[in-house]
Amino acid sequence: MNEALLEVRDISVSFDGFKAINALSFSIAEGELRAIIGPNGAGKTTFMDIVTGKTKPDAGEVIWGEKNVSLLKRQESQIARLGVGRKFQKPTVFEEQTVYENLLMALDNDRSPFAVLFYRHNENDNQRIAALAEEIGLQDHLEKRSGDLSHGQKQWLEIGMLLAQEPRLLLVDEPAAGMTLEERQKTVDLLRRAAQTRAVVVVEHDMDFVRNLDCRVTVLHEGSVLAEGSLDHVTENQDVIGVYLGR
Amino acid sequence: MQGPLTQFLMKNPSVLIFLGLLSAFTMFAAIGSEAFGIGFISTSMIKTLGKTLCFCLIAIAMDLVWGYCGILSLGHFAFFGLGGYMIGMWLMYERTRLIVENSMANAALPPTPEEIQEAIGTQIFGVVGGAEIPVIWSFAHSLPIQLAFVVLVPGLLALIFGWLAFRSRVTGVYLSILTQAMTLALALYLFQNDSGLRGNNGLSGLQNIPGLDHVPQSHISLYFLLASAFALGLGFVIAKLIVENKMGNVIMGIRDNEARVRFLGYHVETYKLFIFTLTAIMAAIAGAIYYPQAGIINPAEIAPIASIYLAVWVAIGGRGRIYGAVIGAALVSMLSSLFTGGQIPNIEWGPINIVWVDWWLVLLGVSFVAVTLYAPKGIGGLFDIIKLERNK
Ligand SMILES: Nc1ncnc2c1ncn2[C@@H]1O[C@H](COP(=O)(O)OP(=O)(O)OP(=O)(O)O)[C@@H](O)[C@H]1O
Ligand SMILES: [Mg+2]
Numbered sequence: 324m325n326e327a328l329l330e331v332r333d334i335s336v337s338f339d340g341f342k343a344i345n346a347l348s349f350s351i352a353e354g355e356l357r358a359i360i361g362p363n364g365a366g367k368t369t370f371m372d373i374v375t376g377k378t379k380p381d382a383g384e385v386i387w388g389e390k391n392v393s394l395l396k397r398q399e400s401q402i403a404r405l406g407v408g409r410k411f412q413k414p415t416v417f418e419e420q421t422v423y424e425n426l427l428m429a430l431d432n433d434r435s436p437f438a439v440l441f442y443r444h445n446e447n448d449n450q451r452i453a454a455l456a457e458e459i460g461l462q463d464h465l466e467k468r469s470g471d472l473s474h475g476q477k478q479w480l481e482i483g484m485l486l487a488q489e490p491r492l493l494l495v496d497e498p499a500a501g502m503t504l505e506e507r508q509k510t511v512d513l514l515r516r517a518a519q520t521r522a523v524v525v526v527e528h529d530m531d532f533v534r535n536l537d538c539r540v541t542v543l544h545e546g547s548v549l550a551e552g553s554l555d556h557v558t559e560n561q562d563v564i565g566v567y568l569g570r
Numbered sequence: 571m572q573g574p575l576t577q578f579l580m581k582n583p584s585v586l587i588f589l590g591l592l593s594a595f596t597m598f599a600a601i602g603s604e605a606f607g608i609g610f611i612s613t614s615m616i617k618t619l620g621k622t623l624c625f626c627l628i629a630i631a632m633d634l635v636w637g638y639c640g641i642l643s644l645g646h647f648a649f650f651g652l653g654g655y656m657i658g659m660w661l662m663y664e665r666t667r668l669i670v671e672n673s674m675a676n677a678a679l680p681p682t683p684e685e686i687q688e689a690i691g692t693q694i695f696g697v698v699g700g701a702e703i704p705v706i707w708s709f710a711h712s713l714p715i716q717l718a719f720v721v722l723v724p725g726l727l728a729l730i731f732g733w734l735a736f737r738s739r740v741t742g743v744y745l746s747i748l749t750q751a752m753t754l755a756l757a758l759y760l761f762q763n764d765s766g767l768r769g770n771n772g773l774s775g776l777q778n779i780p781g782l783d784h785v786p787q788s789h790i791s792l793y794f795l796l797a798s799a800f801a802l803g804l805g806f807v808i809a810k811l812i813v814e815n816k817m818g819n820v821i822m823g824i825r826d827n828e829a830r831v832r833f834l835g836y837h838v839e840t841y842k843l844f845i846f847t848l849t850a851i852m853a854a855i856a857g858a859i860y861y862p863q864a865g866i867i868n869p870a871e872i873a874p875i876a877s878i879y880l881a882v883w884v885a886i887g888g889r890g891r892i893y894g895a896v897i898g899a900a901l902v903s904m905l906s907s908l909f910t911g912g913q914i915p916n917i918e919w920g921p922i923n924i925v926w927v928d929w930w931l932v933l934l935g936v937s938f939v940a941v942t943l944y945a946p947k948g949i950g951g952l953f954d955i956i957k958l959e960r961n962k
Contacts (some may be wrong), residue, residue: 375833403835417823424819434835436844442816443574488835536844 326389328353328490328522329407334373334383335546343369344351344380345546351492356518358533358554359526361543362566367526368412370543371494375409376402388491403436408490412526414477418470422461422480425469426452447475451487457481459513475506482513493523499532511535530554540564578811584893585810588801596799604788616791617863622903623798624860626885627805629899630892631849631856632880637889639845640825642742646853648756649724651872653854654861655760656719658773660668660864663710664780666693695774697771704766720858720943728776728850729843736846741828744821750874760869772868776861794863801859803895809892821845867945882938888950897949906930 327350336344342436344366351357359367373376374385376399385394387405392508394402416425432438456462459479464472469480478498485493495514499507511532517523518538527533533554535538540557542549543565550557557563578584599619602611611619628650670689674681681689691701709715734747763769779790812818823831824838832838861867880901886900898939908914910928917924945951 377829398837399829399832400835400837401831411830415827417819417826417830419822419826420819426817428819428823428831429834429835432833434837436817436840439820440812440815440817484834515838 326357327351327386328388329374330384330386331370331374331386332386334380334385336369336373336378336380343546344373347383347543347547349541349548351522351524353491354518354520354522356515356523356536356538357525358528358538358540359524359543360528360533360540361425361549362559365543366546367543368496369546371409371496371524373528374402374494375399375407379433384521385533391528400434403488403490406489406491408480408485408488408493410478410493411486412483412497412500414474416469416477416480416484417473420466420469421466422469422472423452425480425484426455426487429487431487431489455483455487457517458486460509473503475502476503478506478510479513482510482517486517491521493521495523495525497526497528499527499529507532508535574812578814581745582810582814588806588893588896592799592806596796599795600792601794605786605792608701613788613791616788616795618904618907620791620795620798620863621860622900623795623802624863625899625903626896627706627798627802627856627859628853628880629883629887629895630802630809631852632884633889633892633895634809634812634852635845635849636881637884637891637895638818638825639821639842640748640828641842641846642873642881643749643846643849644746644881645753646880647847647876648753648872649728649853650849650857650860651867651869652724652727652756652878653720653857654864654867654871655767656716656723656854657765657858658776658861658867659707659710659777660713660716661778661780662694662773663690663707664713665775665778666690667711668783669693669781679854696945698763698769706766713824717858720854724854725847725851728847732843732846736842739839750877753872754874757872757874760872770868770870772866772871773861774866776867777863777865779862791863794859798859798863801855802877805856806892806896810850813892848880867914884948886937886941886948888948890947891950892950894950901949902934909933 330350332348333346334343334344334348335346347366347370349370359370361367369378373380374394376394379395386392387394387407390404391523394405394407397405419476420428421511427448430451432448433534441455452465453462456465459482461472461476461480464476469477472480478501482495482498485495498510498514502510507529514523514525514536522557525536527536540554541551542557542560542563544562549566550560550563599611599616601607603609603616604611604613605616628646632643632646635643635646645823667686667690670686670693671681674686674689687703688701691703695701695703703710709719722875730748731752735745740748742797759765760772761770767773776786777790777799782790813821820831820836820841823834823836824841828838876954879897883898884895886902887896888894890918909926912927914926916926
């Protein structure tokens with residue numbers, strides 16, 4: 324393995340005494356695609372919360388990039404600007420605003436209030452937004468209020484917003500939830516394309532979806548890594564079978 | 571290639587419509603006024619109209635901070651009042667100085683500067699049992715400095731308060747309560763006789779502009795109406811420029827899902843602080859134009875309830891659309907002065923006896939609840955219905 328882009332070492336978090344994350348270590352390389360699976364409550368979302376700065380761990384370290392920056396002391400917005408993008412479990416786009424406006428906000432332009440206040444629409448950004456919309460299949464809906472999109476389209480818009488941020492690492496929480504079979508296939512393609520230029524971590528319950536991603540798989544259970552490897556490798560693992568079939 | 575201004579106006583016809591209506595209104599008032607026109611609008615009515623325009627301006631500020639950025643501030647009248655106090659200090663000091671100097675000019679011996687200062691002090695602070703001019707009045711002789719204070723003092727208060735509150739991520743109802751506490755604390759402080767601002771007497775005689783004694787009130791009131799209209803027009807354009815641009819997208823995003831905006835990489839606290847402070851300054855400017863028309867300011871003006879009314883105006887007018895705030899403020903504050911001013915006849919109907927001075931608040935409360943429940947978009951929502959009908 325080459326240099327890790329993100330390295331998580333021995334993190335632990337407890338909520339009111341309950342250990343949601345227990346001495347978890349995880350690392351992902353630049354440009355890698357990785358799936359995380361695990362039963363409900365395994366700590367998958369909490370893991371993302373820690374990496375993105377939403378939750379502070381009780382112990383452990385989160386190290387980022389070639390300069391080995393610790394993410395623990397950073398705020399959410401700083402971590403995002405360092406290059407970590409995140410898609411939430413529930414699709415969260417800005418429903419009152421159009422697809423275009425959602426993508427515009429996500430575009431990796433200067434985030435300071437001054438720059439935003441004096442922002443002028445320009446051809447360059449419009450072209451990037453058009454290209455992104457094309458990528459996520461929403462090119463005909465740019466002026467649509469995003470609250471009026473279908474569930475699947477909202478999920479894609481959110482992925483599009485992530486791509487617009489040009490992150491080096493994309494954390495995607497259950498992108499296929501509530502999607503039709505056809506939509507799922509599109510989503511797999513979208514994520515695989517995204518992973519050609521950046522690292523992508525996908526949390527997903529759906530095994531067919533994970534199989535189609537065709538990548539390394541990490542199995543989480545009770546807040547730590549149970550197994551790691553190809554999907555076939557981990558599904559043959561006795562511990563994993565035990566967890567999924569009920570001890 | 572069109573200029574950015576033309577583009578902005580083309581995309582936002584409401585700006586031109588609003589400015590047109592505002593100019594027409596101002597022209598109408600001038601023509602009807604006692605100053606230059608045919609005189610069917612009394613001077614006190616001109617003042618009421620001018621004051622109403624100032625309310626519309628602070629309502630725009632409220633709509634920006636609450637309707638667009640989602641911060642339900644219940645303290646913006648504190649900034650309005652502070653703006654009034656800052657200009658009031660100059661008005662009162664300078665006028666008193668002119669009067670004192672005039673009356674002393676006839677004395678046998680020319681008065682020393684100390685004697686003049688003492689006479690001014692006694693004139694202004696006699697009511698609170700003092701003759702000393704407090705330090706905070708050090709610049710009261712200078713109009714430019716006090717004008718700068720109109721912006722700086724409330725602006726700084728908003729900046730510090732906002733920084734403390736937003737930094738510790740106080741949101742929602744807790745923030746509203748905190749802003750109420752701020753305005754209450756300020757009012758209580760000003761109520762004290764040794765606050766340096768004449769306690770509960772407040773500042774008075776503000777309608778008399780120093781050096782303009784020879785100009786009749788009918789003229790002065792019209793000038794202030796024009797100033798109010800100008801400030802309102804400017805406030806409307808600035809608000810529109812903000813919300814119809816990327817800044818508007820970001821602050822509406824903060825209103826709808828603050829955490830998501832953070833994960834996009836925006837420093838949410840800075841944005842909130844910017845909007846909070848900017849709107850505080852807008853409120854302060856509105857107050858600085860309002861109180862010379864009202865003639866008097868006292869701490870009761872910034873009682874917590876005033877800021878709550880402000881939220882009611884904006885809710886009734888329709889938040890999240892700048893003209894909605896204007897409609898709400900104009901309508902409700904005008905109705906309020908009609909009902910509480912005795913212009914609407916009381917209802918005496920057998921055992922039922924409705925005295926509007928008392929019942930107006932009930933009526934307002936009921937309308938507020940009704941709007942919240944049945945028309946969350948407020949009066950402005952009616953325009954959506956009209957638009958939909960037309961598009962059919
Ligand atoms: N803020 C919180 N306070 C208390 N408990 C929490 C909190 N966040 C998560 N938990 C608990 O931590 C555990 C792990 O939660 P997490 O959401 O990370 O699981 P998950 O793997 O994402 O599950 P799912 O597949 O259902 O999304 C759960 O038992 C959950 O109840
Ligand atoms: Mg989860």
